[in-house]
Amino acid sequence: MLKAKLSSLLFALLASVSLAVSAADVPNKPVTEAKTVQVASVTTVNINNADAATLQRELNGVGKVKAEAIVAYREEHGPFASVDELLEVKGIGAAILQKNLDKLSVN
Numbered sequence: 001m002l003k004a005k006l007s008s009l010l011f012a013l014l015a016s017v018s019l020a021v022s023a024a025d026v027p028n029k030p031v032t033e034a035k036t037v038q039v040a041s042v043t044t045v046n047i048n049n050a051d052a053a054t055l056q057r058e059l060n061g062v063g064k065v066k067a068e069a070i071v072a073y074r075e076e077h078g079p080f081a082s083v084d085e086l087l088e089v090k091g092i093g094a095a096i097l098q099k100n101l102d103k104l105s106v107n
Contacts, residue, residue: 044105046080047086058103061096080106
């Protein structure tokens with residue numbers, strides 16, 4: 001009986017030593033790892049007072065020529081009543097308007 005108790009104690013001791021050694025081999029890792037999340041900031045562009053450089057920089061699919069065309073249209077016809085009026089500008093189609101709807105304002 002004494003031999004069985006000693007065997008049990010020895011087994012428990014060796015098992016705990018084995019776990020301690022195994023745990024020491026694992027490099028320390030934080031419980032939660034930080035992940036980098038890139039958030040795109042949405043800048044609203046007022047098409048009634050933005051200059052050509054701002055329009056070119058902030059709007060997708062609008063280069064120098066299209067940005068200048070927007071400014072020229074505004075100077076000739078007055079302020080835009082709605083963002084949909086951009087479709088009247090030569091070179092601005094439905095696809096470009098759709099890509100930029102969340103960025104455009106007339107206020």
